[in-house]
Amino acid sequence: MKKAILILGVALSILACNKNEGKSESLKTAYIDTAEILEKYEKFKAEDEKFKVKSQEMGRPLEAKVKAFQAEAQNFQQNAQVKGPQWAQQKGAELTQREQQLGMEQNALLQQLQQEGGVLRDSIIKEVKVFIKEYGKKKGYDYVYGTGDAATILYAKDAYNITDEVLKELNDNYKASDKKEEKTAVKK
Template identity: 55%
Template sequence: MKKIVLLATIALTIISCNETPKTKDFKTAYVDTGKMMEQYTEAKQLDEKYKTKGEVMGRELEVAAKNLKAEMNSFQQNAVAKGQAWAQQKGAELQQREQQLQYAQQGMLQQLQQESGKEMDTLVKSVKKLIKDYGKEKGYDYIYGTGDAATVLYAKDTYDITNDVVKMINDKFAANPKTDKKEEKAAEKK
């Protein structure tokens, strides 16, 4: 009796292993995320905004650095003539101003990174939602992302929908351009 049950179990196992599960054809595609972000109008505008903002802030620091350098040159010339006490006091003052300038530069860089990081995070979330909506609308089962954090090791070029997605998100952006709230307030004051 045990042998019959054992044989029946083995037979069922073999039969079930031979059955192939029904597979569904999947519609898949991928987006080259690096290329997409290079071509996405809003991302380019965001990059340009912070590049310009960094240049403006950098010029302010550059002027302060030039002034400090000129004072340091003057200090070296006057140190002997004005005496050791004056030289020590003025040297400490200049050293403190140099340190403050370095702190200001670090603060500026941190501020730019925080501001741009927040806006970039918002932009990425928005793009992910748009891609998800695009995938649903077009009937895709999967859309993979490639780029710095590649999630696809192989894909046929026919699955690359990057240009379609870039066009779609640029069209959406053009239809509803975002303006910087600070720029709006500044324009209202003028």
């Protein structure tokens, strides 16, 4: 009796192992190179270009102030000997204060640009994640992994790489939505 139970137990465990193997083979998995997606996604490139233009526009007033300061500092060096040490000391203190003020303005501008850039990048990444989730569901994937900057895969066969497919569909969707926006802007 004990042998029969033991044989039955071994047979059940073998069957259970075979069922698990069958299930793991039927899983459909793929991976995406997330760094490549961000590098080649046309919407990200377009938004990045717009952000660079905005950054330059925001920086122009500060650049003008810096150039004026540099001209004034150069003028100070030329006039320091002519106007005497008391004038030089007073004017030097004023220039030092303005230099510190310009540095604070520059730091504030950089911080604002970093914050706005981060928000823009995060919104695009969130959009891409939602797209990949929907893409995975539509194509019947059980798992879609990510590689790139924050690698979660150390090795995978190239056959499982769907980066190009996802990138093509992302860019096609972006182009289609961009054309719709242009048409509505023309109608208005």
